[in-house]
Amino acid sequence: MITGTPKPIDEVLEMLEPYDNIILAGCHGCVTVCRVGGEKEVQVLASTLRLAREASGKKIEIREVSLERQCDPEYVEQMRPYVEDYQAVLSIACGAGIQFLAEKITTTPLLPGINTGFLGVTERQGEWTERCQGCGDCVLHLTGGICPVTRCAKSLFHGPCGGSVRGICEVDKEIKCGWQLIIDRLVALDQMENYGKLKPYKGWNSARDGGPRRIIREDMI
Amino acid sequence: MKSGSNLEKVLAAGHLSVTAECGPPRGANPDIVRKKAAFVKGHVDACNVTDNQTAVVRMSSLAGCMLIKEEGIEPLIQMVVRDRNRIALQSDLLGAAAMGVRNLLCLSGDHQKFGDDPQAKNVFDIDSMQLIHMTKMMRDEGVFPSGDKLDGAPKFFIGCAVNPFADPFEIRVPRLKLKMEAGADFVQTQCIYNMTKFKEYMELALKEGLPEKIKILAGVTPLKSAGMAKFMRRMVAGMDIPDEVVKRIADEPKEKQAAKGIEMAIEQIQELKEIEGVSGIHVMAIEWEEKLEEIIGGAGLLPRPVVE
């Protein structure tokens, strides 16, 4: 899932400075799951902004909406009938959703209400961690299902580096050494023979380094 | 001879090699390098020049190598994959070779978080293992990784680094073997204080027959003070300094701790010399190059042999 964190309220208020009636748009997708952009957050942020603005003597009108997904054109279109009535749209969907809105709704400024994070998982309620960088060339079958690109701070293919101590990465004591995890898993799976099979240099062209990517599947169009 | 470097020759002749390291300055002043070179000269078979060690910005390694080479010392260029992608790495390898650098140490590099630009974007396009492999391919097959032919192959004595004390311990020897297979000719270890564990490591390496195929140069760093010992133990990931080592230096009065540190370094070298499979000593006297002579000499490794 795509994760994110709320933007500091001051930053949002600054963005909203020129406007006095806006749409606050949530998304029922990933940001609902990671509890940063769903219906409830729309309500909380809307209340917060109204309070802040009214206290500062400049009331703001906020239309609270939640789209099914801001990354699909049909859902985005649902906003079309009324979007012209507002000066701006504050979206608390992920960066993809916000951009998609901005692309489709060209006449109204689009503002981000959250900082988009990463492709991650829920460790427990309220804690998410990164798992995938979308490099476009998956090697998990060789690494015990643990991604060296994402889980190693240096994206090494032959870790761990000398900075791995007691399973902890040198970068942060809260980060587990990805390669320690890989090796532990390979040992457990009796697949240590996979260690070292990653000699070919990784092709980053399938990752973001190849420029903005697109996926076209002819059979699905 | 793969590279024809002095280090390679010394080792090939069966001598116990001595290497040291020289950190380039945080500035453009070449005299600092030259001054350090003066302490090194005549005491080592080759001298490492670090590459933005601990991600702190310094003069480039290649420039440092050129400066010490001018002073008559054989340079050993360190190259990290943190800051350069494979294009830059190839280009720099060619450049270094062209300038007469014959010894290479392939490293991942410390994470930028520890340096002065933690917000920097890292590269890690390929890892150190792949750098070894790429260099070997360029040297021995004369081709770029892309397959194109080189117009003059870079002749490097290829080295790598290992930390026998990092976790998981079980992977350390297999990983060295991988590096050897990837093309490493020699390896320089992290500084060794825990002799017991290092011996254990060497036994495993011997079992794999590694010392026959790759020259193992044991790392030694003299401790300047008990404070430094404690700092390194606490702050440097993968640094294993046993309590008794810290205690030994800490038991000395402050003013005598430096001397004690040197005494202990000499003892360590003596002990390392006796370990089967150790082919050389790599003395990392960090910002303490002036003591190299005392240490290396004290260990009975001077003068350095001359091999033709």
Added chain:
Amino acid sequence: MLPCTGRIDEALLLKAFENGADGVMVVGCLEGDCHYISGNIRARARVKRVYAILEQIKIGPNRIRMYNLSAGEGSKFAAYANEFVDQIVELGPSPINLARGGGVQAAKEEETT
């Protein structure tokens, strides 16, 4: 009246302020004694979040507070209510009410929310 403080959420707490409350007092069971095991713990987290929001938007964090009481502590409830009302009286009308040109909303009334 709620089945449990665990039912209240941040949006509703903020709604009270939008509605002109000068202070909001949340009263739940003693921690460890929640009839629904953990409702009051969750409520505490939500109150904490609203506290932070109120601080950021300069309404004043001390306008919200959670108290924990057992059903048998009527006099303590009264003491807490008075304490909180005093606190709100001292803070004065919320900036919202000031902006609305009032301050008419007597803080005394908060104890029933």
Added chain:
Amino acid sequence: MTGNLENSSTTVENPTGAVMVIGGGISGMQSSLDLANAGIKVYLVESSPAIGGKMAQLDKTFPTNDCSMCIVSPKLVEVGRHNNIELFTHSEVQDLSGDAGSFQANIYSHPRYVDVNLCTGCGLCELVCPVTEVSYFPELPAEGEKKKKLRAKEKRIVKGDGSVQPTSLHKWTFTVDEETCSKCGSCYRACLQGAIDWQKKSIAVIDQDKCTGCGACFIACPEKYQAITVTDAPDFGKSVGAAVHARSELLVKEFARDQDGGKNCIRCGLCVITCQKVMQIGALKMVEEGIEAGVDICQVCGACVSNCPVDFLNIDDVTNREPRPLLNAFNEGLNKRKPVNIFYPQAVPRVPVIDETSCVQLNSGACGTCASICGVGAIDYAPKEVETEIDIGSVIFSPGIEVFDARMRGEFGYGLYKNVVTSLEFERLLSASGPTSGTVSRPGDNKHPKKIAWIQCVGSRDHSCDRDYCSSVCCMYATKEAFIAREHDSSIEPTIFYIDMRSFGKNFDGYVTRAKENNVRYVRAMVSRIFEDPVTGDLELRYVDGSGNRQTEIFEMVVLSVGIQVPQQVKQLAGKLDIELDRYGFAVTDGYTPLATSRPGIFVSGAVNGPKDIPETVVEASAAAEAASAALAEARNSLITLETLPPERIPAPDDELRIGVFICHCGTNIASVVDVAAVTEYAKTLPGVVYAEHPLYTCSQDSQERMRDIIKEHRLNRVVTSACSPTTHEPLFQSTLQQAGLNKYFFDMANIRDQCSWVHPNEPELATEKSKRLTRMAVANATAGEALDELEFDVDSRLLIVGGGVAGMTAAVEAAKQGFGVYLVEKEAQLGGQLLNLQRNGDGKEFGSFLESVKETIEQDEKIRVFTSSEVVDQSGFVGSFESEIAMPTGATRTVKHGAILIATGAEEYRPEIYGLGEYDTVMSQTDFGAALESSEDKDWENLQVVMLQCAGSRDEDHLAYCSRVCCNHAVKNGLRLKELYPGVRVDILYRDMRCYGLGEEDYREARRAGVNFIRFDPEENPPEIKTEESGIEINITDPSVRLPVRLKPDLLVLSTGMVPRDTEELASMLRVPRNDGGFFIEAHAKLRPVDLPSEGLFMAGTAHGPKNSSETIAQAQAAVARVTTLLSQERLKMSGIVSVVDPTNCAVCLTCVRACPYGVPFINDQHTAEINPALCQGCGICVAECPAKTISIGRFEDRNIRAKIESYTAS
């Protein structure tokens, strides 16, 4: 006498599925409800006019300080409206014939003179009735004779200095009827205003300008002519009495405004009219100087006084006879009542009874005011005696008790000294619905007393009055009264004079400690005499203090903590029923069948089965219900009628709002502070409100019936009550909605009692404003309300019992008798529990043979499956449909399904390592000693010296903080038995308080007589110094009774160590049931749900609940089975509609609810959406608040409900 459980109920073929319950107190009500809810028809016979018993008279209850009326009134109503409980109030059982399983009873119902079916309980009759005294009725004329006009021989003038106030007399218009006028001139002579123009032989004419409306002419006109006609008199058409009342009311209002009017005669003439025209006595006459009274013919009914609008007349002014006030029995005679009287405000049925001794109409044929005013014609003066024959299978005898007549202890001056009251009287003084509306004032002069003394054991533990037993409740109720008195008036300084502080029940010691912290003073002393200061009314108490010094101390009021006793009429009734009583009148029962009387098929419960408090009474009531119905199980549901609710009106979404608002007076609870009329008027202005009123007691049965009618009549689709606590009363109001065909969730309640009148008594205006606001919020919430469905599901009729001690075994046997399958799980290898370590029960019978017979019964019963050496390791499901996993000794587990769970995990003897226990053979626990005693033949114990130490590890913060309840009786029993076996032994019992409650006191007395020596100690003042060594035991203590140090060197030291519950930590967390600090399970309600656990479908019995003896445990086990039966006898159950529901449309399947639910209820279903099983949902709303998609809703507590409340909070 029966000896084992088998005999407690006799098997009869084709038993009658009905039970007669005698006594409508809390015991009878609980029995009735448990029976009726388990499909048994109940006939509840109560001798007083309404059910409720003693509990209805109490103010608060210990140890929780719950308001007694508040917690009992829902029960009253539930009984009153239960389809399967037929109430016979004001009735007696005449006789009983037949045998167990098939009895016939004859119930005689005293005439009420008010038709129960017609009466609405409006109370108007009581309001208009002018009579306040028991009259000296004039002799009725003999048959055929004409009634003689009474002529006064002795006259007295009550002088009035008030002038006539013609402008404000609301006078009637008197005119002379020309046709009937006899031209006699009587009127002319009677008129004091010169308003009548009359000449001989001419018709009198009244000058209306001069007439003041005093009615003197009306009185004077001879009966045979009746030529004065009255017009412009409201209610005159009903009766003169009604008209007098109406005019009096108007005048009261008028003169209440005019301060000068009070106390001076205003010459309205109502007293004279009342006496002549209503009472037909004619003892009063208007004269120039005032009112002339014929003091010898006055019947002293009090009507003239009560109709006087300005309180001018006093009863003593108009008669020379001693008035006989008609006292209010419910208020313990502390105030007066009318002959027509509703027993108490919340009475069920709320129908008055007319008193035959004092009603004027019944005795002289006059008056009749009440009948004339009754709008529904419910009053009929013809006596209607009704006898009803009923067929029943069993009888429960729970007629209750009365308090000791304190006059028998003349030294305390009760009856002579007005400021000496009984505890029950004080209870009424504390009660908000009592004679002083809860103000503590002393009866002598209405002064607010500061120093109040309680004297304990008045009529208890008193051989001289033949009250050898301990009444068990007085220590606690005195503590409570002292506590509450200080709550009412913090300047009160209470002192309790006591012998032993018998706070032996669950959480009782803690309550006493709190009372002490709250400045209740306890003095251990017996008060020998009280003297009254005749001038001040203060009382001087004489007593001997702890140091042996004589003390005198002045108090302003004394409360006698009177004991409880069996009333004479109850003893007679027991005779009719042919059941055996002991010398005090308590029923004789066996320790193994604690509810069975000597006559099979008749069971006993409550204080008539030995003194006890409310929760124990409730336990016995349930237990008796169980015992009474066990033999009737096959006839269950044969005689009952099922409640049919009218179909619910389905409101269309666009229906206009029609909200009805009921603002409750709660007697004076609310109305004395909050202006309920103003709140009602305000409510009418709220959007959607089409109806509002303010009943006296919204919860009373008549009000509920009225509410039902109003809902129908006004087509209400929302109802709001502003009253008391929803916790106690919401279910009642909701069921009324259902009966009116309205979904019960179209309702909201504002608590304007607790949150307004109670907390802001000194700010009535603000309290009224707050009430308006709360009402407004409730209306807004009800507006946002919606109809919710209640889920129905099947009930598995099997019971899982955890623990195979005496509680679990008893419960298993009884549940099987009720027809349910039982899984009995015992941790140990054999059944029996703690009884295996004990020797004899309170009756002196051995446990061994009892256990064997119960075991045999269990083994032979196919319905009971026993798992020994087994444990319940997992549990899931919900009430009616549980599933548990039992780990068996083989290592295998078995999953069983069942509808209810009974925890009977028990307790064991505490074994602290103190005083060498476990180290020396000479130190043993009371249980060890009991065993040693049983096998002591071979020991040389003839001259043994034994010291028993009580509270060795109990009532001690370092060990068990609580009192273990059984140790005192245990020690006394063992001491007595030792003395019996070896008369030469010496036994010293060192104790803090001898807590030989109830009939245990008899043994205590017996032990003292037998020479057992009791030495009291206080851990602070004279703790015993105990040295136990190999060489011997030495104890030094100061004996307070002789005030001398004593050295004891016993052969044996026996420690009464108390009781600890078994380790139930895992079980408690698995079942999610709470335990207290001591590790005992906490009941759902300390008073009224003593065997229910807070979670539905879970019950407990025995020492897992708290320390208790074997017969109390057996009773509790039976009680638990009764509660289980109410559940398992249902085929289907209904669940609350307040549950969380996921709307799948917006569900992000994020698992937030799954993770947040403390009960693990939500799950992701195969439709890939979160789902919440409504049967498992506890309705806390945590998931609703957490859901990031806002797609979970919870009925009644939706966002829109809460928003409506928030928004209406400030809306003007």
